[in-house]
Amino acid sequence: MGDAMGKRPGVYTTRQGEAILAFLSSCQGAHVTAAQVAEHFNDISEPIGRTTVYRRLEKLVAEGMARKYIIDESKAACYQYVDEPQQGHYHLKCEVCGEVFHLCCNLLDEVADHIYDEHDFKVNEFKTVFYGVCADCREQN
Amino acid sequence: MGDAMGKRPGVYTTRQGEAILAFLSSCQGAHVTAAQVAEHFNDISEPIGRTTVYRRLEKLVAEGMARKYIIDESKAACYQYVDEPQQGHYHLKCEVCGEVFHLCCNLLDEVADHIYDEHDFKVNEFKTVFYGVCADCREQN
DNA sequence: TTGCGTGCAAAGGTTTTGCATGGCA
DNA sequence: TGCCATGCAAAACCTTTGCACGCAA
Numbered sequence: 001m002g003d004a005m006g007k008r009p010g011v012y013t014t015r016q017g018e019a020i021l022a023f024l025s026s027c028q029g030a031h032v033t034a035a036q037v038a039e040h041f042n043d044i045s046e047p048i049g050r051t052t053v054y055r056r057l058e059k060l061v062a063e064g065m066a067r068k069y070i071i072d073e074s075k076a077a078c079y080q081y082v083d084e085p086q087q088g089h090y091h092l093k094c095e096v097c098g099e100v101f102h103l104c105c106n107l108l109d110e111v112a113d114h115i116y117d118e119h120d121f122k123v124n125e126f127k128t129v130f131y132g133v134c135a136d137c138r139e140q141n
Numbered sequence: 142m143g144d145a146m147g148k149r150p151g152v153y154t155t156r157q158g159e160a161i162l163a164f165l166s167s168c169q170g171a172h173v174t175a176a177q178v179a180e181h182f183n184d185i186s187e188p189i190g191r192t193t194v195y196r197r198l199e200k201l202v203a204e205g206m207a208r209k210y211i212i213d214e215s216k217a218a219c220y221q222y223v224d225e226p227q228q229g230h231y232h233l234k235c236e237v238c239g240e241v242f243h244l245c246c247n248l249l250d251e252v253a254d255h256i257y258d259e260h261d262f263k264v265n266e267f268k269t270v271f272y273g274v275c276a277d278c279r280e281q282n
Numbered sequence: 283t284t285g286c287g288t289g290c291a292a293a294g295g296t297t298t299t300g301c302a303t304g305g306c307a
Numbered sequence: 308t309g310c311c312a313t314g315c316a317a318a319a320c321c322t323t324t325g326c327a328c329g330c331a332a
């Protein structure tokens with residue numbers, strides 16, 4: 001613990017990094033693969049190496065600026081720009097003790113997208129509640 | 142419509158098919174990859190070809206006897222035996238028209254597992270309801 | 283006997299790694 | 308000037324396909 005200095009050392013701003021972020025954010029809502037990103041920059045005659053695309057996208061995911069999906073059909077991973085870092089937050093309500101927990105998780109964001117894409121239903125993440133039994137109450141039985 | 146004859150012709154029972162099903166069912170609840178299945182049969186000196194393992198697992202998924210997951214971390218797909226064909230069925234309730242839809246989907250089963258494994262919360266799939274807006278009501282706006 | 287199932291080898295596709303070069307701070 | 312970022316080439320993986328042979332029905 002203890003490396004939270006004001007500015008992160010060792011993080012550079014590069015043309016490629018900015019370009020990839022800009023492109024991803026311009027695709028808001030769309031899922032794009034690493035190959036598609038690379039292809040885009042090829043198309044506009046500003047090619048970016050495959051390796052860089054992958055590394056950049058992973059970094060964006062790590063920073064919470066993008067989400068990574070792996071859809072069953074296509075074997076390639078998809079990336080999606082995400083605006084608000086604090087998105088997709090569901091509630092878990094314990095049916096035993098009544099306590100409500102917050103659930104912040106990338107997978108759940110994926111679920112909302114999936115239900116929209118595949119089942120044509122726009123989920124209201126803030127109203128939706130998962131019912132079940134929390135860890136504490138399970139232990140007491 | 143119209144090919145529901147009493148017995149499916151052209152489906153054979155084989156040593157490998159039975160063995161893979163038996164192994165998967167013996168792992169109840171665990172997620173195993175195709176490689177792990179193959180490795181298991183190697184370990185007991187009854188090797189089964191990679192190709193066969195993949196084809197067999199896909200067939201089980203198609204028949205609803207197994208579920209296929211693709212977890213982010215490992216790039217390999219995971220398979221899980223499933224006992225009751227009619228599992229994990231959630232409800233979608235439209236906040237506009239009030240209609241309730243049924244949602245039967247492998248991804249949602251994965252979600253329940255994920256919430257249990259990672260967030261220590263045992264979801265009650267039958268009580269949990271997704272709120273949102275259905276396709277019809279969205280079209281009318 | 284028929285034709286589905288199997289398994290080897292090889293191909294296809296995605297992602298990662300090694301290493302020299304380039305560019306931001 | 309130091310050091311991270313880039314990008315090529317090649318490797319590492321997972322999965323699929325082609326094809327000849329084996330085996331259930």
